[in-house]
Amino acid sequence: MSSHSASAFAVTRATLLKDLRMEWRSKDAINSMLFFALLVVVIFSFAFNPTAEQSRQIAGGLIWVAFLFAAVVALNQTWARELRNQVLDAYRVSPAPPNALFLAKTIGNFLFVVVLECLMAPLFIVFYELRSVGPLWQLVVIALLGTWALVVNGTFFAALSIRTRNREIMLPLLLFPICIPALLGMVDATTSILTGEASPDFWIKLLAVYDIVFTSVSLLLFERVLNAE
């Protein structure tokens, strides 16, 4: 048992480090996400043309919709490179635990999106003149929980949609309806912190529940999805 969990950890670590190294050298995911998120920010600004007060009200929505759209760009690339050289087929016949692969991919995507958020946050502050009225550290908690919620479902659905004919379109069609409660939680919690009008405690709990539930379901079902022929 202990050697089994040790090998699972080794697989997760190896896959994660490989993905991080490839990303560090190519910067494919982060560049496309960054540029995409930047475009969304600019277009939203033209579409709504908000004043400073209005932008505090709508910023929560803007930020998270931009990150959601941008995350889809990275999520779509998650499994594509593993298909090219039949890596997934090799993985299927190897004794390595499937969940180790899933966790590695999820953690990798999580790190990419968190980096994106750190890079984009100053831009949002500059473009929309944001100032936080509520407790700022809670925003970090919400960002981490919310990003995990998007990424854990997104990585799983990306594994589903690589088998479809038009995979780039399929992922958002699956991800958006399922992640509505998480998105609602992130948006409302962020808005209530930025405006300082309400407490985000309920939303933090909801996001935590969402994360636990969907991480469990994903780990429960990933093996079957990987081995689906």
Added chain:
Amino acid sequence: MKKLSLISVFVVLALLGMTSYLNLGIAPTEATMGDVQRIFYYHVASGWVGMLCFFVNFVASVVYLWKRSPQSDAIAVASAEVGVVFCAVLLVLGTLWARPVWGIWWTWDARLTTTLVLWLIYVAYLVLRRFFAEGQTQVLAAAFAVFGFVDVPIVYMSIRWFRTQHPSPVIGGGPNSGLAPSILYTLLTNVAVFTLMGGLFIFLRYKLQRQEQVLEAAHAELSLRGVAQ
């Protein structure tokens, strides 16, 4: 078998005629809302059948993931399709009823929004089934069905926190809730007949799906032997 289906179609049609007479003629006119309240019978009955279908879809999907029986997959497809139809009827009737009674077509209230999200999730499920390559559909669709069903209570929780306008449960919802007996019996008759109708739809769709499966299996075997084309 064909005869049996035909007879059951006629029986359900006759029962539907009977309930329509009951709903539009016999049942008393409601005191405050007037005749428009008669939508209630269809609204609640189709809502009940829709939710029942989604539950059947969830159970059939779990059974499929566990046993891999083609029958359970056929039940899953049939119930998802019928559920989406009844859920659409529920939403449309709801807006028709809301306009004269609440003065608005639609409001982003907990139950309305949850139903809409539920409908979106199962439409995504049906789209996903269309897009998969042959042979992988069943497992992947079943996995998504589990995600969808697990999501529903979380959606409800999140949106209830967000806002609520829909009346609280009329039946068994507290000391002031409850229906006049004649309205209650009409409603129960409708629910029973609609359940029969939904069951019949699922049964007919199930048989069609089974025929498709048998046909596909036969094609696959023929091409394996090199006879087809």
